[in-house]
Amino acid sequence: DCATSINNYLSQHNNKLLFEVREHHDNKYVVSVIGAYYKQWVNTINKAIQYEQGINVHIDSNVNGGFVCHTDITPLCQLTGKTYTHSVFIPGSHIVLNIENDFKRWVGQDVVIIPQKFVEFRRDYKTGLVENSLVGSRKKVLQILGMNNIHEIYSKWILAESDERVKYVPETYDGVVTGILNSNNKTGVFVELVDKFITGFMPIDSMDLLDYHPGDPITVKIHEFEVQEGKDPFNYNKKGQPVKSNIRPVFELG
Numbered sequence: 001d002c003a004t005s006i007n008n009y010l011s012q013h014n015n016k017l018l019f020e021v022r023e024h025h026d027n028k029y030v031v032s033v034i035g036a037y038y039k040q041w042v043n044t045i046n047k048a049i050q051y052e053q054g055i056n057v058h059i060d061s062n063v064n065g066g067f068v069c070h071t072d073i074t075p076l077c078q079l080t081g082k083t084y085t086h087s088v089f090i091p092g093s094h095i096v097l098n099i100e101n102d103f104k105r106w107v108g109q110d111v112v113i114i115p116q117k118f119v120e121f122r123r124d125y126k127t128g129l130v131e132n133s134l135v136g137s138r139k140k141v142l143q144i145l146g147m148n149n150i151h152e153i154y155s156k157w158i159l160a161e162s163d164e165r166v167k168y169v170p171e172t173y174d175g176v177v178t179g180i181l182n183s184n185n186k187t188g189v190f191v192e193l194v195d196k197f198i199t200g201f202m203p204i205d206s207m208d209l210l211d212y213h214p215g216d217p218i219t220v221k222i223h224e225f226e227v228q229e230g231k232d233p234f235n236y237n238k239k240g241q242p243v244k245s246n247i248r249p250v251f252e253l254g
Contacts, residue, residue: 005081037075041086044074045115045134054112054141057088062103066091071134087121087133088113094137097146098178098192098199099214114140146197147245151234153198154225154247170221172254177216182209191220191251200249201226220251 010017018036021029048055057069069088076084090113095106113136121133153171178199179190188203189212202220204212212218227233228246235244 002080002082006079008081009079033079034076037079038073040075041073042118045118049115049117052114052140052144054114055136056110057090057113057136059090059106059109059111062107066093067095067103067106087131089119089121089133089135090138091135094139097139097142097197098190101215111138112141113138114144116140142197146199147242149193149196150198150245150247150249151242153222153249154233157222157225172219172221175218175220175251177212177214177218179214180209180212182206189218191218193220198249200251202251202253219254221254222249223252224250226250 006017017033018040019031019033020035020039021031022035023030045055047053055071057071059067059069061068067090069090070085071088073084073086076082090111092100092103095103115134115136117135118132119135121131123130173196174194175191176194177189178192181188181190181201186203187206187209188201189209190199191202192199200220200222202218225233226248231246233245233247234242235246237243
């Protein structure tokens with residue numbers, strides 16, 4: 001029932017198919033074409049895990065602990081012309097950068113996630129067949145975007161600090177309060193910059209903390225950057241690209 005699609009595939013791939021050898025007996029091989037293209041997809045996903053590359057998934061339902069989703073097994077779809085999908089799970093704490101209160105709003109949406117690992121989803125003890133699920137994080141995608149954004153902002157900041165000819169005018173940003181800190185050593189609010197995926201801290205006098213609540217909109221600008229003790233502001237790969245941020249912006253009211 002998918003012969004036409006497979007013939008089209010063969011015409012575009014030098015008349016060759018991948019297959020996985022399952023058995024060998026009586027001088028005959030039993031092979032699986034489906035198994036081979038599934039393994040090809042798994043290899044692609046494992047590379048995405050290793051290099052933190054995003055994949056598209058569709059969120060089907062909100063369950064206890066997170067979201068049940070699915071993603072296309074692309075090589076099988078291309079080979080057969082049919083829809084083959086793989087189960088995906090996003091933990092509830094990994095759907096946004098900080099705190100989410102309305103989990104239902106994500107149902108039915110297409111999102112990009114960074115795959116993390118394959119885990120056993122269900123097992124048929126009669127047949128021994130195991131269905132795996134792919135665990136992924138949308139939060140990780142946002143963290144990578146935020147790291148690139150803060151690197152750009154920090155680079156402009158450092159340029160102005162080191163070159164008197166460069167005049168740096170602090171930019172104001174729209175933000176959202178994500179948390180309150182009230183301790184003996186420090187008081188203030190945590191702020192996430194809208195569409196920048198950057199979270200920083202804004203010191204506030206303890207007497208004024210009651211004026212701020214999680215979810216409140218706020219306008220801020222960067223006062224300074226805190227760098228983790230003993231570390232460089234950023235770690236870079238061999239290509240000179242930032243792979244980890246060791247800084248946090250300190251905000252003030254804009």
